[in-house]
Amino acid sequence: MQSIGGLHIQYYEVCKRKLWLYSKQIGFETEHERVIEGTLLHESSYARKEKELAIDQAVIDVVDGEFIQETKLSSKMQRVDEWQLLYYLYLLKQKGIEKRGKIAYTKEKKVVEVTLTEEKERQLKRKIADINSILTSEFAPKLKKMPYCKNCAYFDFCFITEEDADAT
Template sequence: MVNGTMLWYYNVCKREVWLMSRGIVPDQQDENIDIGRFIHERTYKRNSKEISFGNVKFDVLFRSKNQITIGETKKTSKYVEASKWQLMYYLNQLKEAGIKAKGVLLYPEEKKRTEVNLTEESRERLQKMCLDIEKICALEHPPSAEKIRFCRNCAYREYCYS
């Protein structure tokens, strides 16, 4: 089943999608995973955190009188495209349940926030990505490893280059 994390991986590396779909987890001792956990646990303490909704779990919920905003906390904006699509997946799940919400990507280390809006065009593109993810997950073997700029800091790198 497609989820937000798969959307994130899909926009970074298709091989990671396949590995994740098989229950193969990244190296949990990887420094980048530890830093991400630390940032997640230590930021936005006054807001609702780790909100589960169906098959998704978003990091933080901000509420005002007239607006719900969901946020995804990230270590770095280096993966902004992947993070944007992960958050749009969450916004789409809410929209399909009749909940109107905005999205914001949060980069506490960079003191940066990026708003994310779900449009009809992005919903169509999201649907195509989900179909492609399902095709990748159905493959008997993972897609070939492709050396990209993100490999150096990838917690899955040993599955590709060991």
């Protein structure tokens, strides 16, 4: 069983193929515009690194009283962001720490509260089991076209054979 971080949860929610590729260190993300933008936001939002908390493979942006907080550019992927934060809440709970979560969306100046319920925890445990299954699989999950594929760092990798087929 591989250690799971916040990105694993994000990628699982966005694209299981992306999760598998990332887990095999097939990385195109470091030079992708959206990843660079997110990294800059993270670095500029919290100049004081002591607000961060590392738990296993997860790094929580801010711990503040009864809340932990993640900072994101926009709420376009709010469902994905919520599952990432729920995972962090779950990790803390496993260590005997009960918190609530907040996601701060900087472009929209909006904050969303997130609470780990028993039902969300059950769903999360199923997701974690599925993630472990994907990570240990010999082959990548089948390609599934999604509306946001064109903005993904793995787009060219995933669709090169399709483009080649269209050219012939």
